[in-house]
Amino acid sequence: MTGGAEFHLEDSEGGSRLVLSGPYLVSTIGEIDHELREIEGGFASVDLSQVSEIDTVGAWMACTLATRHDAEIVGAGERAQRLLKAVESANSEAEIAAPRLPIHRRVPVEIGKKVFNAGYGIASVIGFLGQIIMGFGSLIRHPGRFRVKALVHQLELVGVNALPIIGLMSFLIGIVIAQQGAVQLQQFGAETLTVNLVGRITLRELGVLMTAIMVAGRSGSAFAAQIGTMKLTEEVDAMRTIGISPIEALVIPRILASTFMMVVLGFYASVVAIIGGAVVGDLMLGIPFWTFLARIQEVVPVYDMWVGLIKAPVFGLIVALAGCYHGMQVSGNSEEVGRRTTMAVVSAIFAVIVIDAFFAVFFTEIGWG
Incomplete structure (x- = not known):
């Protein structure tokens, strides 16, 4: 060399x-x-x-x-x-990387960390719920502090602006249910029961459930991103400094708007899905459009509509709580905003599906199955 x-x-x-x-x-x-x-x-x-x-x-x-x-x-x-x-x-004699524990010790350690983090998360959620309850109590004692303009603004964002996309989604879902249901029922010569299928499944389940998932992805993520960004820019701290409660100003209007508009959007989605099914019935099954709608009133029990209307505000409350909670937990840097926004959507959708399963069992037990 x-x-x-x-x-x-x-x-x-x-x-x-x-x-x-x-x-x-x-x-x-x-x-x-x-x-x-x-x-x-x-x-x-x-x-x-x-x-x-x-x-x-x-x-x-x-x-x-x-x-x-x-x-x-x-x-x-x-x-x-x-x-x-x-x-x-x-110079240092320390190891460049920490020695890795053997698998029989590493697995329990990781499980313990997950359990600890879950316990901490549950405690944080309970504390957040306590703050919301105190915020509602404070507004009841001092109604003049309630931000009506903020509520109206959130009603527009959560509800009115969501009508086109939820309407299109529901219309397509109604078409798919009617078309696929008719294909399967034709094998038994019972294609007329497509009316029952479309009416009951949209009013009881898919109408409000798909709307909740759409609201979680659209509004729940927006809640988390908006509040999280305000946390990073210290606007939330500034509000506390001048004597404004962030719970009253940011969280409660969003919770009320989401809870109320989910009822409206859920019913709207069910109606549009039935209309989509009626279009398929008219084109594929030879059932006239208005006859299909009239038949819906005969074969769908009224309590199916009430089942959907009872679920809707609960789903809206869950979506708003998930979005606002994760937004208020943002700290550190902008990457945390994206992470918490993702967590808000995932946790809201997961909670909605779990609660929907409990509702299904409950309504079956009380005879509304």
């Missing part, structure tokens, strides 16, 4: 020594780095007398070799001594 860093072992009176020669710089040491690391056998010293140039990397390599083989460094020039002293003072 002419002109590059070199090394060789030689014997001396004090024992074998590793002689380094040539320039030991960051630009040259890479050529022999692998060979230096694989040197076998011991040596008593590392000789730097033949090193023409040296930098911090070269000094670190010499120091590492000496430490690994329990040797001393000899023949170092003035510059090399300064660099060696600096490297030795910064």
Whole structure:
């Protein structure tokens, strides 16, 4: 290796020594780095007398070799001594990465962390609910502090602006249910029961459930992102400083708007889905459009509509709570806003589906199945 860093072992009176020669710089040491690391056998010293140039990397390599083989460094020039002293003072015997626990210990540790975080999350949610209850109590005692304009604004954002997308989604869902239901029922000569299928499944389940999922993705995420951004820009802290409760100003209007508008949107979605089914009935089954709608009134029990209307405000409350809670938990940096927004949507949809399952069992038990 002419002109590059070199090394060789030689014997001396004090024992074998590793002689380094040539320039030991960051630009040259890479050529022999692998060979230096694989040197076998011991040596008593590392000789730097033949090193023409040296930098911090070269000094670190010499120091590492000496430490690994329990040797001393000899023949170092003035510059090399300064660099060696600096490297030795910064040297640490600590592990670069923490040792990994064996799997029989790692799994219980991770489970314990998850359980602890879940417990902390439950305690935080309960505390947040307590703040909301106190906020409602405060507004009841001082109704003049209630922000009517904020409520109307949220009603528009959550409800009015969502009508087109929810209407289109529900219309398509009604078409799919009617078309697929008719195909299956035709095998039994019961395609006329498509009216029953569309009416009951939209009023009881899919109308309000799909609306809740859409509101969670549309409004729940917006709640989390809006409040989370205000937390990062310290607007929430500023509100507290001037004596305005963030719960009263930000959270309660959103909760009321989401709870109320879910009733309206759920009923609207069910009606539009039935209209979509009626269109398919007219085109595919030969059931006139108005006959289909009239038949709906005969075959769908009234309590099916009440089931959907009872579920709707509960779903709206869950979506708003998830969005506002995760928004208020934002801290640190902008990445946290995205993470909490995702968590708000996922937790809201998961909670809505779980509660819907409980509602299904409950209504079946009381005879509204």
